[in-house]
Amino acid sequence: MTLSAVASSTSQTEHEVKLLREMLLIRYFEEKSAELYTQEKIRGFLHLYIGEEAVAVGAMQSLRPEDAVVSTYREHGHALARGLSADSIMAEMYGKLEGCSRGRGGSMHLFDARTRFYGGNAIVGGGLPLAVGLALADKMQARNQVTACFFGEGAVAEGEFHESINLAALWQLPVLFLCENNLYAMGTALARSESQTDIHLKAASYQVPSEAVDGMNVLAVEEATQRAAAAVRAGEGPYFLELRTYRFRAHSMFDPQLYRDKAEVEEWKKRCPIATLSQRLRQEGVLTDESLTRLEAEVWAEVDASVAFAEAGTWEPVEELTRFVYSERLAP
Amino acid sequence: MNTIKTTYREAVREAIREAIRQDSRVFLMGEDVGRYGGCFAVSKGLLDELGPERIRDTPLSESAFVGAGIGAAMGGMRPIVEIMTVNFSLLALDQILNNAATILHMSGGQFNIPLVIRMATGGGRQLAAQHSHSLEGWYAHIPGIKVLAPATLEDARGMLWTALEDPDPVLIFENALLYNLEGELPADAGPVGIDKAKVLRSGTDVSLITYGGSLYKTLDAAERLAGEGISAEVLDLRTLRPLDTPAILASVAKTHRAVIVDEGWRSGSISAEISTRLMEGAFYELDAPVARVCSAEVPMPYPKHLEQAALPQAETIVQTVRQLVGGHG
Numbered sequence A: 001m002t003l004s005a006v007a008s009s010t011s012q013t014e015h016e017v018k019l020l021r022e023m024l025l026i027r028y029f030e031e032k033s034a035e036l037y038t039q040e041k042i043r044g045f046l047h048l049y050i051g052e053e054a055v056a057v058g059a060m061q062s063l064r065p066e067d068a069v070v071s072t073y074r075e076h077g078h079a080l081a082r083g084l085s086a087d088s089i090m091a092e093m094y095g096k097l098e099g100c101s102r103g104r105g106g107s108m109h110l111f112d113a114r115t116r117f118y119g120g121n122a123i124v125g126g127g128l129p130l131a132v133g134l135a136l137a138d139k140m141q142a143r144n145q146v147t148a149c150f151f152g153e154g155a156v157a158e159g160e161f162h163e164s165i166n167l168a169a170l171w172q173l174p175v176l177f178l179c180e181n182n183l184y185a186m187g188t189a190l191a192r193s194e195s196q197t198d199i200h201l202k203a204a205s206y207q208v209p210s211e212a213v214d215g216m217n218v219l220a221v222e223e224a225t226q227r228a229a230a231a232v233r234a235g236e237g238p239y240f241l242e243l244r245t246y247r248f249r250a251h252s253m254f255d256p257q258l259y260r261d262k263a264e265v266e267e268w269k270k271r272c273p274i275a276t277l278s279q280r281l282r283q284e285g286v287l288t289d290e291s292l293t294r295l296e297a298e299v300w301a302e303v304d305a306s307v308a309f310a311e312a313g314t315w316e317p318v319e320e321l322t323r324f325v326y327s328e329r330l331a332p
Numbered sequence B: 001m002n003t004i005k006t007t008y009r010e011a012v013r014e015a016i017r018e019a020i021r022q023d024s025r026v027f028l029m030g031e032d033v034g035r036y037g038g039c040f041a042v043s044k045g046l047l048d049e050l051g052p053e054r055i056r057d058t059p060l061s062e063s064a065f066v067g068a069g070i071g072a073a074m075g076g077m078r079p080i081v082e083i084m085t086v087n088f089s090l091l092a093l094d095q096i097l098n099n100a101a102t103i104l105h106m107s108g109g110q111f112n113i114p115l116v117i118r119m120a121t122g123g124g125r126q127l128a129a130q131h132s133h134s135l136e137g138w139y140a141h142i143p144g145i146k147v148l149a150p151a152t153l154e155d156a157r158g159m160l161w162t163a164l165e166d167p168d169p170v171l172i173f174e175n176a177l178l179y180n181l182e183g184e185l186p187a188d189a190g191p192v193g194i195d196k197a198k199v200l201r202s203g204t205d206v207s208l209i210t211y212g213g214s215l216y217k218t219l220d221a222a223e224r225l226a227g228e229g230i231s232a233e234v235l236d237l238r239t240l241r242p243l244d245t246p247a248i249l250a251s252v253a254k255t256h257r258a259v260i261v262d263e264g265w266r267s268g269s270i271s272a273e274i275s276t277r278l279m280e281g282a283f284y285e286l287d288a289p290v291a292r293v294c295s296a297e298v299p300m301p302y303p304k305h306l307e308q309a310a311l312p313q314a315e316t317i318v319q320t321v322r323q324l325v326g327g328h329g
Helices: A003-038 A053-060 A076-082 A086-094 A126-138 A152-159 A159-170 A199-204 A218-233 A263-268 A273-283 A289-311 B008-021 B046-050 B062-074 B086-100 B152-165 B212-227 B246-257 B268-286 B304-310 B314-328
Strands: A066-069 A117-120 A148-152 A175-180 A210-213 A237-243 B003-008 B025-030 B056-057 B077-085 B117-120 B146-149 B168-173 B181-184 B198-202 B206-210 B234-235 B240-241 B257-267 B291-293
Touching: A003 A053, A003 A076, A003 A086, A003 A273, A003 A289, A053 A076, A053 A148, A053 A175, A053 A218, A053 A237, A066 A076, A066 A126, A076 A086, A076 A117, A076 A126, A086 A289, A117 A126, A117 B056, A117 B198, A126 A148, A126 A159, A126 A175, A126 B062, A126 B086, A148 A152, A148 B152, A152 A175, A152 A199, A159 A175, A159 A199, A159 B062, A175 A199, A175 A218, A199 A210, A199 A237, A210 A218, A218 A237, A218 A273, A273 A289, B003 B008, B008 B025, B008 B046, B008 B077, B008 B152, B025 B062, B046 B056, B062 B077, B062 B086, B077 B086, B077 B152, B086 B117, B117 B152, B146 B152, B152 B168, B168 B212, B168 B234, B198 B212, B198 B246, B206 B212, B206 B246, B206 B314, B212 B234, B212 B257, B212 B314, B234 B246, B246 B257, B246 B268, B257 B268, B257 B314, B268 B291, B291 B314
Parallel strands: A066 A117, A066 A148, A148 A175, A175 A237, A210 A237, B025 B056, B025 B077, B077 B117, B117 B168, B146 B168, B206 B234, B206 B257, B257 B291
Antiparallel strands: B003 B181, B146 B240, B198 B234
């Protein structure tokens, strides 16, 4: 092995440990969130991403700081992987002023101007037109930027999906469409809602390059999105990836999961993206039991710190209730 | 004063042309705005003059191109989105209400949406029940957007620029019957304010409160009432959200009677809102109950005689005022 190959393989293993850490952060952050929900610290709806972490973490590797992200109501994972702090997300879910949306949005509406994270959209399909518009602005202003748009397979039944992908293809806009196919639109199985269950074929019918990717494998997701984002960045128009994944937890905290077999869930759990990667890293000697435990402890510490941050946060004064309906203009 | 003869349509076109020429972030997009020249010929000639980047024909995808307008606005552009008619805008209601009106708030003030959406509204053209309604009052229900109803040439020419300078979403409703309105406009006509109602005819006996396509019927009624010795004040609301409540109250404090003329349906309407504000703010000024002249509560019928019977008319306004003044004068 040459020196440079050793160096690159070292940096690759470091990179894989970083991916593992990012997935662990999402997993532990959400496990804690579920616990806090039962304690009524977090209210409203809480949609967990557990099981799908490889998609957010893998996809986000292809984006640059100047790119934009449009997301869904199941977006804690996207937000964390994009670089929003666990503190600001946890505070948001507490409804505190220190939250990333000043507490006005909650779990489903995480926003962050610094990382160009445009929500947290809780209308299925509602974010797609926004992504098209963000990309249009980039193209009209000759900025070489990508807009990554996450949505579930449920959204492809919406008219807004078809309208948006058509417009993006027609105008050759730099949108990276990332369809998280977790097989269930809330409780409706894919085969019960779609005549064509190969989702990526729908995109292909709009002349958009598209492919299906193993969404349980963070490296596969990373490789595919790097390639897709490079094409988008090169001015080749939109690109569509169907990321095949699975949600281990219920749709929301109110869901008794009567629509799927426990055996099916268990079968998918065997493909857990975190367990798969950490197992391999241990087998390869990159991680020892000790170093993995240390890593896990570090991540838990970050999650615990976010809870402390949210607990210590402040409530926005009721006197400010009617702010942010219209922009506050500075006096001339 | 140096004036030019123009039409409402030309005034809107000139406003669009000037905005696109003056600000590189401004562009127009919508169905048939380019090669066709606009379904009401508002943008006729602009594609040749300004090019396809700035005058963008869209597919028939109201939700996608309105949403794209929102996204482009967040991305630093100043889009003017044209929707053919208010009835079609319902296909984009998700984007208008759930995104345009809420993102500033949901994001805790981080993302404002400097977007202008123009659309035609109103009946009177025998286009039946899917092309003729006046839903601007509905839109005025929504916090987070502003709702304009230019009725005069001056406002058709001047409201657009002010709306584009606004940091938040502005909806402009152009009553389709006004496009052919002719008149004189100062050669140097430019931006106008969008936050104040305007008294277009001063009077002492009754306040006729109206906007948009009903304005000219109301002015006609006021003229006829003057012949009967009744002095009617005509208040053009101009903006339906936010309502210029002080102007409404001030007019009624002077005349002590109010008739609201609104092409929208009566129930749960902007006319109902104005009436309520009069109860709240001018109850003791009133010498008679507030009266309303609205469209009949039917989907718009096709035959001319039925459509005209459904819409507010000058004659109905005159009769309503007569009863109000005669009964309590």
